[in-house]
Amino acid sequence: MIIMDRKNTLILKELDLDARQSNAQLARKVGLSKDAVKYRINKLEDKGIIQGYYSIIDYYKLGFNISKILIKFSNIGEKGEVAITNWLENEPTVLWVAQTEGYWDIIYTIQAKKMSELILFMETFKKQFPKTTSEIQLLLAQECTFLNEKHLYDKEDENKFEEIKIQSESIKIDARDEKIIKELEENSRAPLVAIADKLEITPEAVLQRIKKLKKTGIIKRFKSRINFEALGLEYNHIYLAIKDYSKLIEIEKYYKKMDYCTFIMKYQGNYHIHLEWVTKPGHLRKYLKELKEKFGDYIAEYHAINIFKEFKML
Structure with a gap:
């Protein structure tokens, strides 16, 4: 068992809410510098507390x-x-x-x-x-x-949930969207540049596609996977x-x-x-x-x- 301090718990909580937040965004929310957040995340990964990052997909x-x-x-x-x-x-x-x-x-x-x-x-x-x-x-x-x-949260009113349900109609997406989903399934913190290089499109194009996938409800949330x-x-x-x-x-x-x-x-x-x-x-x-x-x-x-x-x- 690894003892967690308050700052690490806050970082895990924020990554649970949205794992695609930048280190700068996380820093503002947890009251640390960007470099300190990066260092702590790396340590949490090295110690095996964070096992990876995934996306909730409405299959x-x-x-x-x-x-x-x-x-x-x-x-x-x-x-x-x-x-x-x-x-x-x-x-x-x-x-x-x-x-x-x-x-x-x-x-x-x-x-x-x-x-x-x-x-x-x-x-x-x-x-x-x-x-x-x-x-x-x-x-x-x-x-x-x-x-x-919930073990990371103090207040009941912070509870947030995502639901996916069986349905009769589906949404058609193209091959690039399928590849983006695959990349974000395996690592929801994957940089836009890295995804763009694999798809041979611009990072801005990747960002717009992710926004559209979120708007249609195909991508529901980005989360960290905790050990x-x-x-x-x-x-x-x-x-x-x-x-x-x-x-x-x-x-x-x-x-x-x-x-x-x-x-x-x-x-x-x-x-x-x-x-x-x-x-x-x-x-x-x-x-x-x-x-x-x-x-x-x-x-x-x-x-x-x-x-x-x-x-x-x-």
Whole structure:
């Protein structure tokens, strides 16, 4: 665990709100010089607290569907797990991969424009790794809510969230916009000049395209990716199957306000919602007890999963 001072916490908070802010903009907001901000960010990166920078992209507006796949292994050993995670990391349609502790052993997120593409991917996976899984769960995401990294914030009224929802119509973009999105997925702080060089256009042209992508709602927000373990925190997914579906919105509204909930995704599938909690060590049990006391009558099943290693994060 790395001890954080107030200035570093403020820098992380500002990067959570908008990771494309310049060092000069950050300096004005946190009360430091531009060089001091640059030095601190470099240190936070070197110490592994900041693992990278990403963008919240509304894939639904680009015509994609998002699915979550949960896998339970069948005694394959570490070598087999490494082979699977390496394979998933190299698949371009996979957005996120994590190794987990709990009922499920690995979870990944995939994007696909057609159901046939998703089915083909899953069939390819099964053929590539036969006899390695005892259970696979497919969840079709219908809505995602990205919340603040609330552990960095002091006030509830600072809470900001971005929502993306499944929709029938999509927005067409050209190849250059697709490349810009790809660059900003991998590094939301990528300099305009660096992106412009790859696209062979001017930095001003890149800036105008980014502004347009934000205006249309395709790009929702630029964020930093934080290593929770380095801050002495635990990262958990709570998957819920709801027997009284009318209570789903009530559960969602309640956890949007909780200072340890940072993400919510709703599904069609055996689970109906998952909550992402960033908690202090030992607090998970308390929050699960609260969940059962408040909503236990409406929950058919739940699984609490600890995310202990992320392999791919877009």
